[in-house]
Amino acid sequence: MKKIDIRTIDVVQYRQPLREGGSLPAIVQADDDLLYVLKFRGSGQGKKALIAEFIGGELARAIGLKIPELVFMNLDDSFSKSEPDEEIQDLLKFSVGLNLGMSFLSGAITYDPLVSVADSITASKVVLLDSIITNIDRTVKNTNLLNWKKELWVIDHGASLYFHHNWAHWQASLPRTFPMIKDHVLLERADNLLEMATEIKQILSTEVIQDIIQNIPDDWLTDESSEMTPDERRAAYVEFLSTKLAKIDVLAKEAADAK
Numbered sequence: 001m002k003k004i005d006i007r008t009i010d011v012v013q014y015r016q017p018l019r020e021g022g023s024l025p026a027i028v029q030a031d032d033d034l035l036y037v038l039k040f041r042g043s044g045q046g047k048k049a050l051i052a053e054f055i056g057g058e059l060a061r062a063i064g065l066k067i068p069e070l071v072f073m074n075l076d077d078s079f080s081k082s083e084p085d086e087e088i089q090d091l092l093k094f095s096v097g098l099n100l101g102m103s104f105l106s107g108a109i110t111y112d113p114l115v116s117v118a119d120s121i122t123a124s125k126v127v128l129l130d131s132i133i134t135n136i137d138r139t140v141k142n143t144n145l146l147n148w149k150k151e152l153w154v155i156d157h158g159a160s161l162y163f164h165h166n167w168a169h170w171q172a173s174l175p176r177t178f179p180m181i182k183d184h185v186l187l188e189r190a191d192n193l194l195e196m197a198t199e200i201k202q203i204l205s206t207e208v209i210q211d212i213i214q215n216i217p218d219d220w221l222t223d224e225s226s227e228m229t230p231d232e233r234r235a236a237y238v239e240f241l242s243t244k245l246a247k248i249d250v251l252a253k254e255a256a257d258a259k
Helices: 046-062 086-093 120-132 167-173 179-183 193-203 206-214 230-246 248-258
Strands: 008-017 026-030 035-039 070-075 097-103 145-148 151-154
Touching: 008 097, 026 070, 035 046, 035 070, 046 070, 046 097, 046 120, 046 206, 046 230, 120 151, 120 179, 120 193, 120 230, 120 248, 167 230, 179 248, 193 248, 206 230, 230 248
Parallel strands: 008 070
Antiparallel strands: 008 026, 026 035, 035 097, 070 097, 145 151
């Protein structure tokens, strides 16, 4: 099994905010001279959104979906001092430290279910991924999909894994399925759900899941919402994902029935 290798780089220039959605991500330049979409730890859902973004993205990559490279990005306190916009200034101030970046796909266009292309294999994989990670944010209103170089790319998984917003009762989420899959933007094109469920179950071994979770920075795994240690939280993420994968056939049938 090839282990994932996540780069850590520094932000050197704040280019412009992306004002879609409430988290106010931004296009930034890093010390490798490339552009990234930066997701801030100081935004509304904070570090938990970064964790969901990271886990969802790397699971997507593992099962063969197209996703921009994810990187850890250091942000120092100099940017907030030179930013004139007070809202952005506060966001930068509260995001000093390690954030999450995603390669900027220049020229990419938002997926439009009426005109964009998505093959059945890809659509089925995305539907099943979102069932596993309980992603409520891939609907017609907000597809979180891009078309770039004639291929479908998945982005924005920050609204996933919502069980981690209530650590006191997180285990109650384990037996649940995902009825909200009925609203998924790719559901009508997902004609290979059972076949892809078998493939995903083979790919996402416990070792693959543990490797992804192990890469989450300790700093992101501590907050005042729970006294759980970083390792305890890592174990919870592994148990959650392993439990969902064990019932992927049930999730696939739920999606097929909704379709």
